[in-house]
Amino acid sequence: MAGFRQRFSAPVDIAMVAHPSVTLIVDLSEDGGIVHDAHGRRRRGSFVAGLLPDRLRAGGRSGECLQIRLSPIAAAAVLGASAELSGMVVPLEDVWGRAAGRFEERLRAAASWDERFAITRDLLVRRPALRDVDPEVAHIWRRTLGGRGRVRVDELAGDVGWSRKRLWSRFRTQLGITPKRAARLVRFDHAAHLLAAGHGAAAAAARSGYADQAHLHREVTSFTGLTPTAVADAPWLAIDDVAWPDSWPGRPATIPAVR
Incomplete structure (x- = not known):
């Protein structure tokens, strides 16, 4: 907070x-x-x-x-x-x-x-817990965050012993987003913070695992309706390094063990 x-x-x-x-x-x-x-x-x-x-x-x-x-x-x-x-x-x-x-x-x-x-x-x-999600879904969400959105869905499904179809269904039902969309969102978030930290679009694309700068541009536009340059200057991200230091680029990402 x-x-x-x-x-x-x-x-x-x-x-x-x-x-x-x-x-x-x-x-x-x-x-x-x-x-x-x-x-x-x-x-x-x-x-x-x-x-x-x-x-x-x-x-x-x-x-x-x-x-x-x-x-x-x-x-x-x-x-x-x-x-x-x-x-x-x-x-x-x-x-x-x-x-x-x-x-x-x-x-x-x-x-x-x-x-x-x-x-x-x-x-x-x-507050009493009002709803729980499956431990497998929680683990996969944490894996996605820890891998900064660069873990394949098939690998995640195998991680918890589920089929791809079951993972897709349970994840979307409980979190309201598909595993692939979740990975895209996490990867975009990493790239957006790199842009806000002063990295150029090409460097941010490479460090975030995008195919090229054009790929990054499409994803930024998809999630925000803005260009990478506008996202870099976004007031919403301007003080994240102070308010949310643990999410700032350069912090080591950790991947929890399988439960």
Whole structure:
């Protein structure tokens, strides 16, 4: 999780770049609030963005918010949904009901960001697991992340003793995304952070396992509607090295053992 506070002389509009997580934005603004726009619908307040939300934008004149990134495995337990949120952006209240408003008020009343983080951590840990995914699906998701999207689906299926067809079906049913699409998303995320870190498109393509720069360009456009140059300058990624240091390029990737 990470906390953000910002004020602008005029309203801003920031494109949110796709990320391999379910994202919660908890609006803590006292006035104005966070405005988000997805599927052509503008709303205000806290929201949840599933994997691959369509052209999501957020902004406003002023804002204070807590951003939480959950793996789709954790989202199934904490939110009771993962597959249902894929491609969706919904108000947090639609997912948590009245508990969402009580959560926001507790965070607003906190004396510091550390206290807010502690409240959030406690809430997430104490919530009863609403839904589980198969251990095999969880393992394959972690393998995909650890391999930065460069592990073949056939290899993943063999890893857990499943057929390709069974893997495809269970993964998509439980996480709302196919194993191949998940791998593409993870690989794109690695490339996007390389671009934001100052690497050129050709270098980012080579380091991320794309066939060439044109291949990277197609994938970036597919996931964001932007060019690699625009993604490199995206405000959404600009401070990831501070807010989410563990995901920044250069950190060693680890692949969990088979369960």
